[in-house]
Amino acid sequence: MGTFEKTKLNRVKRGQNRAIYDTEVIHQIIDAGFIGHVGYIYDGYPISIPMAYARKDDKIYVHGSTANRMLKAILDSGKTSINIMHLDGLVIARSGLHHSVNYRSVTLFGEVKEIVNDQEKTTFIKDIVDQMIPNHWDTLRPMHQKELDRTMVIEFTxxxxxxxxxxxxxxxxxxxxxxxxxxxxxxxxxxxxAPVADKGYPSTIAIPEHITAHYNNFKQ
Amino acid sequence: MGTFEKTKLNRVKRGQNRAIYDTEVIHQIIDAGFIGHVGYIYDGYPISIPMAYARKDDKIYVHGSTANRMLKAILDSGKTSINIMHLDGLVIARSGLHHSVNYRSVTLFGEVKEIVNDQEKTTFIKDIVDQMIPNHWDTLRPMHQKELDRTMVIEFTxxxxxxxxxxxxxxxxxxxxxxxxxxxxxxxxxxxxAPVADKGYPSTIAIPEHITAHYNNFKQ
Structure with a gap:
């Protein structure tokens, strides 16, 4: 799948021996989670907010309310980045400054645009829900048009x-x-x-298989 | 301990019903972790990088190499923010857009300065190690002067x-x-x-009590 060209922006300056530009490795790290820190600039300050995402090929999708100040700032400026990090271990050394953590982290840069076509928006909102729990969207109450209308979807290439x-x-x-x-x-x-069922109907029925499968993959 | 004044910068715009400005709650969320996403601006882009931190009163300490481009950018500009987020649950609803997560998240703004006094630097590096594993620093090989010299410590008030x-x-x-x-x-x-001992001496001795205590607090 190739590698990302090293540029001023993405070149890892500290700990270069840990730097990876391989597309497949980067995609695997993205796909191992569903929440990333999305950056924006507000009043001159760099701010990052955890958001749910989905990846499809070389694109990341995030969504929010149409009144979301972060998404608007990102669209207006075109400037953002996303960091996704998984903590894998505490590294306990014999001296303080050799303490470290094992981790997988990606920092992504890209171009942003708003998705305005209803069918495309629906597809990508589905992808975001399914990134959290695979095969989930199609088991849910279909989205209302008014829900779609008040949701903004951003595509980050x-x-x-x-x-x-x-x-x-x-x-x-x-x-x-x-x-x-x-x-x-x-x-x-x-x-x-262990899943905690909501009141009413869910407390009386079995958990659907696709949720049980996801739970079994990550259960304690 | 009071609250943080709501300003243009820290006022939560989306989901105001979940917004908390209480100092004690904010400190508890900070203290529940040791890695936060620290923001900086590079070439016009907002970037956030996960870093280890310690909190002492109203101050956050981070450290890195004296050649760290992020820490230099933060000191030069005075502009940064820190987000610390703990994921607590997947909220599975009956429709896609009501899916959510349970979480605790803080976004911190503040003033930064470099700590240059060796004794202060040592204290805060100790705090960062002890935030990862309580009571740990004093059991380690003392820091060498050359290690201290090539480490930058930033205080974020x-x-x-x-x-x-x-x-x-x-x-x-x-x-x-x-x-x-x-x-x-x-x-x-x-x-x-379960902890995995390093080769040599550690594989032949018991894990120290303070590490076992920390492990027991968070073990699977």
Whole structure:
């Protein structure tokens, strides 16, 4: 699938040995989650807000209310970036500054445009819901037109990206390995706990198979 | 402990019913983690990068290499913000656009300055390590002067902040509760898995009590 060209914008300056520009690796990190930090500039300040997303090919979709100040600022300026990060471990070293974390992180740059066609909007809202729980949208009450009308969908075409991944043990100073200290990695994982049914009908029926399947993939 | 004044910068525009300006709540959300998304502007783009932090009173500390382009940009411009977010649950509704997540999130604005005094720097680097694992720093090999010299510490004084918290069940349209669909909440939790000792000495000794205590607090 190729790599993203290293430019001034996406070149990883610190920890270059962990930098990855491979498209497939970057897509895998994106697909492992459904919430990313979307950046915008407000009153001169860089602000990032966690948002649900979906990826389709080289595009990321986010949605929000048509009154959303962040989405408007992003559309007006064309300037945003998205960071998606998964924490995988605490790296416990023999000295303070060699402490680290294992993680997978991507920073994405791209071009943004608003999706205005109703059918396209519906498709991408479906994708966002299905990124959270696969195969879910088609089991739900269909979206009302008025719901669609008050929802803004933004398409972010990834034009530049980089990943940083740390997935290894402790890297201490050579002379410190003889010190009588414990060191190692404590893996970190995000897990799902047992589903809690809503009042009424859900409390009397079985959880649908596609939700159970998703739960089983990530349960504690 | 009071509240943060609502200003143009920190006023929550979307979902105001979830907005919290209470200092104690905001501090609790900060203290529940150790990695936040720190924003900076580079080449006109808002970028956010996950960084380890510590909180002491109304101040946040982050550190990095003295060559770190982000920390330099933040110091030069004085413009940054920090978002810290904990994902607590998947909220599964009867219609797509009522899907949501339970979460605790803070966005912090403030003034930044570099800490240059060696003793202060050491204290705050200790705080960052101890935010990851409480009571840890004093059990480690003391920091070398050359390590301190190549580390930059930034103090971020929180001058404005807001939190958003969602911690509840499904909010569906009134008429949708009769639909024969499952709905509910799947709680999400970040957990620690069994520690993996580094080669050599650590593989032959017990894990120190303060690390075991931390592990027990968050283990799967």
């Amino acid at each position: 990834i034009t530049s990206a980089s990943a940083k991944v740390r997935a290894e043990g402790v890297n201490d100073e050579p002379e410190d390995y003889d010190l009588p200290y414990w060191a190692g990695v404590i893996p970190v994982k995000q897990v799902l706990e | 929180i001058t404005s902040a807001s939190a958003k918290v969602r911690a509840e069940g499904v909010n569906d349209e009134p008429e949708d509760y009769d639909l024969p669909y499952w709905a509910g909440v799947i709680p999400v939790k970040q957990v620690l898995e």
